[in-house]
Structure formats: structure tokens, C-alpha cells
Amino acid sequence: MNLALEERDHAMEKATQLSIAMGNVPGQLGRLCRVLAQAGVNVRGISISDAADLSVVRLLASDPAAAENALREAGIWFTAHDVLVVELDHRPGALEGVAMRLGEAGINVHYVYGAADGAEGKAVLVLSVSDVDLARQTLGE
Numbered sequence: 001m002n003l004a005l006e007e008r009d010h011a012m013e014k015a016t017q018l019s020i021a022m023g024n025v026p027g028q029l030g031r032l033c034r035v036l037a038q039a040g041v042n043v044r045g046i047s048i049s050d051a052a053d054l055s056v057v058r059l060l061a062s063d064p065a066a067a068e069n070a071l072r073e074a075g076i077w078f079t080a081h082d083v084l085v086v087e088l089d090h091r092p093g094a095l096e097g098v099a100m101r102l103g104e105a106g107i108n109v110h111y112v113y114g115a116a117d118g119a120e121g122k123a124v125l126v127l128s129v130s131d132v133d134l135a136r137q138t139l140g141e
Contacts, residue, residue: 012139014132015044016064017083020057020076024050032057032076039063039070045085045126047113058113060085060126082132086139090116090123098127098139105138107131 022028029048036043042062049056061067064080071078088094102109107129114125129135 011087012136013085014082014136015060015085015126016080017126017128018059018061018064018067018071018078018080020059020071020078022055022057022076024053024055028055029057035070035074035076036061036067039066041067041070045113045124047111047126058126081128084127084129084132084135086125086127088123088125094123095125101138102127102129102135105134107135107138 020032022032033043040063043059044062045060047058049058059067060083068078068080086098088098099109110128110130112125112127114123116123127135
């Protein structure tokens with residue numbers, strides 16, 4: 001993330017997440033990644049949920065517009081919506097602080113995915129929330 005940390009313990013950005021429904025069979029993820037790679041798109045974040053015959057892939061792309069065009073051209077159905085990407089200090093209680101502030105502001109968190117980078121001491125989380133702009137305001141950007 002190309003974000004400068006301020007005095008608070010997190011940085012954030014509004015991003016476009018692409019959600020792709022695809023068959024839960026071998027080779028589908030490879031096909032999706034090939035389509036994106038051939039368009040010069042890097043995957044910044046990804047989550048996959050499966051349910052019997054179907055998987056839902058949620059991803060952040062380095063260039064959402066190029067990813068959308070590539071998916072359309074490949075005939076891959078998707079939806080796009082705004083999410084909040086938050087970089088936190090990787091320490092106990094960091095996520096609690098964000099979650100509590102959002103809850104106190106009446107903002108629902110639908111789901112979260114992310115990872116911690118031990119080398120940098122940061123965790124990066126993608127949050128789908130009921131109101132991205134209000135969440136950004138609530139968290140202080």
C-alpha cells in the first residue's frame with residue numbers, strides 16, 4: 001500500500017473489490033489468474049469461499065478498470081463494489097479498536113480478509129462495510 005501512516009495506528013484507502021462466481025472445479029482459479037496476468041493486472045488481495053459446486057472469489061486488483069475489461073472480454077461474470085483497506089499495527093488489540101469504532105458509529109462489517117506481514121510489523125485487512133465513506137470518516141481519514 002502506498003499510504004503514509006499518520007499519528008494513529010492505521011492507514012486506509014477506499015478500493016474496488018471484484019467478486020467473481022465460478023465453478024468449484026480444478027483449473028478455475030488458474031484460468032482467472034491467467035486472464036488477469038495477460039491484462040497486466042496484479043492481484044493485491046484475494047479471498048475464496050466455497051459452497052459445494054460454486055466458489056466466490058473476492059479480489060483487489062492493481063488496476064480495477066483493466067481487470068474489469070479483461071474479465072468482460074473473457075466472459076467471466078463479476079460484480080464490483082467499494083471496500084475499505086486498512087493497514088494496522090500487527091499487535092493485539094489493533095483490530096479491536098477499528099471494529100469497536102465502526103460498531104459505535106453504527107457501521108456493520110459484513111466480512112474481513114487479510115494477512116499480517118511479520119517483517120513490516122503491519123497487518124493489512126480488507127473490510128466490506130455498510131458505509132465505506134462513513135467508515136473512513138469514523139476511523140479518521
